[in-house]
Amino acid sequence: MQLPAALDLSRFPHPPLSTVRLWVTEVLVGVSEDCVDDTVLLVNELVSNVYDHATPPCRVRVSELPEHLGVRVEVDDGEADLLPVLGTSRLGKYRGRGLMLVERVAERWGISRRTWGKTVWAELPFRIVRPVVV
Template sequence: MTQSENALADRLTVDLTTPVPPLAQIRQWLTTVLADLAEDVLQDLLLVCTELVSNAYDHACAPRRLRVHRSHNRQSLRVEVDDGSPDRLPVAGSSRLGTFRGRGLIMVDNLSRRWGTRLCADGKTVWAEVPLA
């Protein structure tokens, strides 16, 4: 985690280079950096981050990166997770890993204002906007 923990800057970025997702570290770091958020908003944001990062590890290849930033109007936090698999688009409610999987994006959909995917030349970004109020 490379960003100052004193306050949330306009954009926080974490390169996800470990072989397994560092979910506990991400959650602990964001809890410290985003201490000014209401507890319910923070918990929603942590769940959205956990789900999007987990999906990048479960369904896509490296390189992976997490970004969190406040919207221009400061009404929401945007979570973005990049990965190197533009051909593997997320689908809410389904998983190639089995019938007991696939509910993460349904939770993301319920907790966020909106979510989606943006394709780029070398991968994709899956993003979600978590309302602050």
């Protein structure tokens, strides 16, 4: 595992979701498959939201929670005034379920306003077991 890790997506005009999914898998090497899958789902949804509803730049961070008790995902964008709303989308009635997935998968999630935009974050609880090196 290579945490904390950050990925700058500002050079991508369209959401590079396959790149993001691969990156999360690489930084969480050694973590259980279920935990990696849940983290990939959260990052995928949060990055998609930036490209659908906010303004770049987009940056992603994955870090370990204290005491190895999970992972925190953070996705930045440049849109301070337009906050995500659970279960609604300006893109039509068949959209807007991304944050509902985040709500169900994450233990906690929230939004932090910044002077330059906002950070949407989510935390996944699971025990990170580090191999013992002798």
